[in-house]
Each structure stands twice: as C-alpha cells, then as structure tokens.
Amino acid sequence: MSEQISVVKVGGNIGARIDGVTLSGDLDSATITAINDALLAHKVIFFRGQDHLDDEGQLAFARSLGVPTIAHPTVTSRGDTILPIDSDYGRANSWHTDVTFVDRVPKASILRAVALPEYGGSTIWANTVTAYEQLPEPLKVLVDKLWAVHTNVYDYSTKTVEAGELNKNTEEYRAEFQSTYYETEHPVVRVHPETGEKALLLGHFVKRFVGFDSSESTALFDLLQKRITKLENTVRWNWQAGDLAIWDNRATEHYAVADYDDNYRRLNRITLAGDIPRSVTGEQSRVVAGDASHFSDVVDPRESQRAISV
Numbered sequence: 564m565s566e567q568i569s570v571v572k573v574g575g576n577i578g579a580r581i582d583g584v585t586l587s588g589d590l591d592s593a594t595i596t597a598i599n600d601a602l603l604a605h606k607v608i609f610f611r612g613q614d615h616l617d618d619e620g621q622l623a624f625a626r627s628l629g630v631p632t633i634a635h636p637t638v639t640s641r642g643d644t645i646l647p648i649d650s651d652y653g654r655a656n657s658w659h660t661d662v663t664f665v666d667r668v669p670k671a672s673i674l675r676a677v678a679l680p681e682y683g684g685s686t687i688w689a690n691t692v693t694a695y696e697q698l699p700e701p702l703k704v705l706v707d708k709l710w711a712v713h714t715n716v717y718d719y720s721t722k723t724v725e726a727g728e729l730n731k732n733t734e735e736y737r738a739e740f741q742s743t744y745y746e747t748e749h750p751v752v753r754v755h756p757e758t759g760e761k762a763l764l765l766g767h768f769v770k771r772f773v774g775f776d777s778s779e780s781t782a783l784f785d786l787l788q789k790r791i792t793k794l795e796n797t798v799r800w801n802w803q804a805g806d807l808a809i810w811d812n813r814a815t816e817h818y819a820v821a822d823y824d825d826n827y828r829r830l831n832r833i834t835l836a837g838d839i840p841r842s843v844t845g846e847q848s849r850v851v852a853g854d855a856s857h858f859s860d861v862v863d864p865r866e867s868q869r870a871i872s873v
C-alpha cells in the first residue's frame with residue numbers, strides 16, 4: 564500500500580473524513596479493514612477527490628466492502644444496482660434510516676456526488692448509538708422492550724414530516740415506491756452485529772409502536788426522534804464534486820436538506836446488504852407483509868460469509 568490512510572474526525576459524536584485513499588475495486592485488505600473500522604467507529608465517513616470514480620468504479624469498490632443489494636425493494640426502474648438520488652424525482656428531507664420497512668435492513672449506503680446545486684443540498688447524519696447511550700435510564704428501560712412497525716406505505720396526512728425518500732410532487736415515483744406493500748416489526752433498540760453497541764432503530768418509515776395507538780405512538784416517536792436529531796448528535800456535510808460518503812445504516816439516521824430551490828442535484832447510491840436486526844434479548848425482527856429476498860441477501864457479519872436469504 565503506497566498511500567497513507569488517515570482518519571480525521573469532523574464532529575464530536577459522529578463523522579470522519581478519510582484522507583489518502585484513492586477508491587477502487589483494487590484496494591488491499593488492510594485498507595478495506597481500515598475503512599470498515601472507521602465506518603464502525605465514526606458511523607459516517609467522507610472521502611474527497613474521488614472524481615475518477617464512475618458507476619462501475621463505485622460498484623467495484625462497494626463489492627470489496629460488502630454485498631450490494633439491488634437498487635431498492637420497489638424502485639427498480641431506474642437502475643439495477645445504483646439508485647439515483649435525483650432531485651427531479653425526490654428529496655429525502657425527512658429523518659430516516661434506509662429501507663427499514665423490510666426485515667433485512669441494509670448495512671451501509673455508499674453515496675457519490677454526480678451533479679451538485681450551486682448552493683445548498685447538504686446532508687445531515689445523526690448517531691443512533693450515542694442517542695441511545697444518552698437517554699435517561701427510565702427511557703432506556705422502556706425502549707429496550709419497545710417494538711415499532713415500519714412500512715413503505717403510510718398515511719402522509721398524519722405524518723408530521725414530509726414524505727422523505729418520496730417526492731410528493733412525483734406521483735409516478737410514489738406509485739413505484741409503494742407498488743409492493745412492506746411491513747416489518749423491528750425492535751426499537753437493536754444490538755449492532757459488528758460492534759455490539761445498542762442503537763435506536765426509528766425514522767420516517769415507522770407507522771406506530773406495537774401496543775400503542777397512533778396518538779401515543781406520535782408522542783413517543785417525537786420524543787425519541789428529538790433525542791436522535793439533537794444538533795450536537797449530528798454532522799452536516801457540504802458536498803463537493805468528487806465526494807463520496809458511506810454511512811453505517813445500522814447506527815445512523817440521515818436527512819437531505821432541500822434548500823437548493825430548483826437547482827438540479829444528483830447523487831448515486833449503492834446499498835450494501837445487512838442482517839436482520841436483533842433486540843437486546845436476541846429476538847429478530849418480524850416480517851408482517853412483503854418478501855424482500857429479491858432485494859437483498861441476509862449478510863450477517865458474525866458469520867462473515869453471505870448467508871442464504873431466509
């Protein structure tokens with residue numbers, strides 16, 4: 564390895580920039596391990612100056628870090644493996660963790676800048692591990708036993724947040740997003756499969772909590788989301804051409820700030836397969852509706868090998 568990799572923290576609770584790496588599919592295993600370790604430690608990592616990467620290069624790099632899923636469980640018309648995050652179709656300006664409406668929640672997402680607006684369009688990530696750790700003890704006791712119902716189809720009129728990964732003006736995209744109904748019950752506290760840390764698993768796909776009605780669910784959801792998204796618990800990234808970000812989707816939520824008017828913005832996302840979350844007592848998430856086996860393998864890092872989808 565000729566390059567010297569260095570990890571520079573960009574926030575107290577979350578986020579680091581990795582310097583000294585030219586990303587490709589040919590990185591040696593020591594570099595891949597260093598990148599994965601930095602991801603686990605800092606939850607979101609940023610690379611600058613990766614202008615050489617195209618979709619193929621991004622995919623080759625992604626394959627060395629994990630097992631790519633197909634683009635999305637339902638949004639499959641705009642790429643096999645790469646999901647375009649395109650401002651003409653949607654603006655993810657609400658707090659979420661990616662694809663939590665299925666049982667096999669992705670391990671990570673890898674996002675590469677393709678076209679950036681002249682101003683605005685940053686992305687914010689929040690650390691769901693520190694959010695859990697900083698809860699008062701009685702709230703930890705509650706959430707340790709709490710389960711949430713996540714779905715890709717919800718009643719927007721009752722949501723206090725915008726539609727997020729959907730563009731409410733783009734009915735076509737919304738129809739595709741909702742073309743198959745998914746519903747999964749996840750523990751609100753999941754044990755991270757690689758670090759053993761406890762992380763909150765919430766975000767805008769939550770419909771309600773198991774055993775709570777919708778107004779009680781809203782009150783509890785707002786209380787917990789406010790903890791997660793406290794500004795000190797976040798990092799904001801102002802994108803430049805050549806940037807690439809990777810987040811640990813098992814330990815973060817994120818929000819794309821829609822403050823760039825009618826400017827065009829596009830980033831390309833590759834999603835890495837993850838495992839099925841487990842609660843603090845080891846119970847796995849439960850599918851209520853929808854089969855996501857076409858979307859993603861179940862990749863359990865404890866087994867270190869790709870497992871057969873269940």
Ligand SMILES: O=C(O)CCC(=O)C(=O)O
Pocket residue numbers: 648655661672674685686728817818819820830832
């Ligand atoms: O547009 C962004 O910056 C992030 C969009 C998003 O939510 C994602 O790529 O998963």
Ligand SMILES: [Fe+2]
Pocket residue numbers: 655659660661728817
């Ligand atoms: Fe997202």
